[in-house]
Amino acid sequence: MNNIPSVDLADFLSDDPERKKKFISEIGKAYEDIGFVALKNHFLSDELVEKLYTEVEKFFQLPVETKKGYEREEIGGQRGYVSFGKEHAKGKKEGDLKEFWHFGQEPATDADLGEEYPDNVIVKELPDFNETGMEAYRMLEKTGIHVLRALALHIGLQENYFDHWASNGNSILRPIHYPPIKSEPENAVRAGAHGDINLITLLMGASAPGLQVQNRNGDWIDAIAQEDELVINVGDMLQRHTNNKLRSTIHRVVNPPRELWHTHRxxxxxFLHPRSDMRLDCLEECIDEDNPKHYEDITAGEFLHQRLVEIGLIKK
Structure with missing residues (x-):
């Protein structure tokens, strides 16, 4: 396989049972084989994507001291700005060559949550930044819930199994800026090889290439999607919950060739997260003699905390 499979959400949303069945089969096989797909006909419009990238570029062009005024280290950077080099891949000490922002969940008034989410940080210099970010957040969350419905059916669960946990969940929208590289990086890359923490990750087209996925043979392949497609991958929480039936694939963002070091990416x-009280215990539907239970019982909140410590955003 030289690239990730492409699937069409319109098949799942159609009134034709055969098209729906086709989508479930295609996405299920892809997530068992490589853990990544490119998805077309999602709920995010081209206009919204363009508007969001415009606002994001404006934010990262602000002076460093202005951006650092929006950093919230006391909550592990779960909202607002996280400065350059602060996060690293699990098991690495070198910081990734990036800075980023976090938009978080703004739950419905009737969400009946067992926890309180931190408030989003408002950027006063950019009046459209927060509204645009949260509009994209909602469309990506809606897309993600439909993908999870297809996966629930693939596993043998009720179609709406994930709905309660993913709606009003602890999801994060993370605009990332990879600045130009000014000197030879010492063992550092734009994003070190890692698996995502969450249930699934939805990625709109990046401004430049660089994302690579590791296949079962250990080879790195470029994750290339069309402009109108989202790249969607399985995270560690879903791999754990499905007892390794669905694969959380290791991926990375490599540095560009030296002649492109001057470019921004x-x-x-x-990152679609469930509510923190969701249990990630291995599903009975995914355990048998050939695939015994691989993981201890844990909640999503406990697992998230462990991983935030491992990647350096929360201190022990």
Missing amino acids: YSIPF
């Missing part, structure tokens, strides 16, 4: 992933 922007990327905007949406």
Whole structure:
């Protein structure tokens, strides 16, 4: 396989049972084989994507001291700005060559949550920044819930199994800026090889290439999607919950060739997290004699805390 499979959400949303069945089969096989797909006909419009990238570029062009005024280290950077080099891949000490922003969940008044989410940080210099970010957040969350419905059916669960946990969940929209590289990086890359923490990640087209996925043979392949497609991958929470039936694939963002070191790269992933009280215990539907239970029982909140410590955003 030289690239990730492409699937069409319109098949799942159609009234034709055969098209719906086709989508479930295609996305299920892709997530068992490589853990990544490119998805077309999602709910994010081209106009909204363009508007969001415009606002994101404006933010990262602000002076460093202005941006640092929006940093919230006391909550592990779960909202607002996280400065350059602060996050690293699990098991690495070198910081990634990036800075980023976090938009978080603004739950419905009737969400009946067992926890309080931190407030989003408002950027006063850019009046459209927060509204645009949260509009994209909602469209990506809606897309992600439909993908999870297809996966629930693939696993053998009720279609709406994930709805309660993903709606009003602890999801994060993360605009990332990879600045120009000014000197030879010492063992550092734009994003070190890692698996995502969450259930699934939805990534709109980045402003430049660089994302690579590791296949089952250990080879790195470029994750290339069309302009109108989202790249969507399985995260560690879903791999754990499905007892390794669905694969959380290791991926990275490599540095560009030296002749392109002067360029900026922007990327905007949406990390779909469940509510923190969701249990990630291995599903009975995914355990049998050939695939015994691989993981201890844990909640999403406990697992998230462990991983934020491991990647350097929360101190022990």
